[in-house]
Amino acid sequence: MTTDQNDDSREQGVELGPLADELEDEEYPIDLETLLERYGDYELGLGDDTTTLQTVLESQDGVTYESADDVRQSVIGMVSDEAIGRKNYSDRGGSTEAEEDTEESM
Template identity: 50%
Template sequence: MTHPDDTREHGIEFGGLISDLEEESYPLSHETLLSRYGDRELGLINDQVTLREVLSPENEQQYEDTESVRQAILNMVGDEAVGRERYSDRGGNATDDDPTESESF
């Protein structure tokens, strides 16, 4: 079971969706997933989107478990889930890791 305070992953705030999906019966068709949860909102860094907006409506996928739904969401959310591009909280400068930057000695 997911801890209620631990619902953000890779820039996506899942809220109660994951815990609801953990209680779901599987396998679950894509159509059924969207009919039950399509209006549920996912929080991105600066936006809210519905599950239906993230997952393609014409998908024929069948989900075998909560993890397969979670992975589909992570795969389909684009850069809008990422905060500042090329930002790292690990110290140093983002350009330090840029292979296109040349060093001068």
Template identity: 50%
Template structure:
């Protein structure tokens, strides 16, 4: 999340609703791994809610960003590839 958005949410008085956040900060840009989105675009993916604390609003924004926030989709250097995943390594036959 951009530093400016974090600062704005810190300065906000709570509780606040999703609609109020969009009205105040909807044009605020969030930089993602593959582009940007606005707070309004992100929060539009969620149902209307009332956030009691800054952490609640931040979590809502983090949880609703698009897949443009993912660096390499389907990549993990820790977990085995799930069965049937199209992102797995090519099969080798001997």
């Protein structure tokens, strides 16, 4: 499975691609084992890299997801720094706390 460049499936640096729609159509609750059997090979975009749902969630044990949002939040919480892009950078305007500390010390 490949990642899709659909902005609607990107959240906090993680591109779910076609998996986003699959999760929405799934019946919940669903346990981790079943989730990974069905969707473990789906690729997730993490900045300039990709990984599979299996790789991201396999370290969790005995988890049951109540909704697609539960799965998304779990993925976001488990991905490495690769998903966030440039550290201490925000395209939302203003400055980050790290930038403010640097400006104050000058």
